[in-house]
Amino acid sequence: MSLKRHEFYQEYEVFSKRTHTATMQYQFSLLAPNEELALVLAQENFMRREPVVDIWIVKRSNIRKMSPDERASLSRLQNKDYRNTKGYGYLKKKWRHYEQEMLDEKEILSWGGKIKT
Known part of the structure; x- marks a missing residue:
């Protein structure tokens, strides 16, 4: 029984x-029949260079x-306006409007009602 090349070799990412404190970095892809040989090929490639x-x-x-649906969901995660204080600029205007509608002591007394004790 003869195996085709694509059935015998598998693709591996290396x-x-x-250094011990460095982060892992992607290097290249390789073809190997199994994990053990893929590791040997990767070591041979690197140990000669660096x-x-x-x-x-x-x-x-x-x-x-x-x-594609999962990638599309990332766009909604990109909106970070809530983290910026500029996103709350409307609150100053809203607060001013609220303060203008608040009842003050003079207005309440102007109603002329007597308070019963």
Whole structure:
């Protein structure tokens, strides 16, 4: 039974970290028949070029990407006006209008009603 190339090899994404305090960074993709060989190929590629303290390989099929509907929902999360004080500028005008409608002592006394004790 002969296997086709695309059935034998799997795609892996490679990430590496240069120092213990650095963040993981994406490097490249590679084809390998399994995870162990993918790690060996990634190590061979990096160890010749630069020092690294960690390498991660992730099978591409294990990476979940967002659906078009999920990406569309991100736009609603982009509205951060509530975090800016300029978004509350209307409150000053609203407060002024409220203060003008408030009853003051003179207005209440002008009604001429007597308070019973």
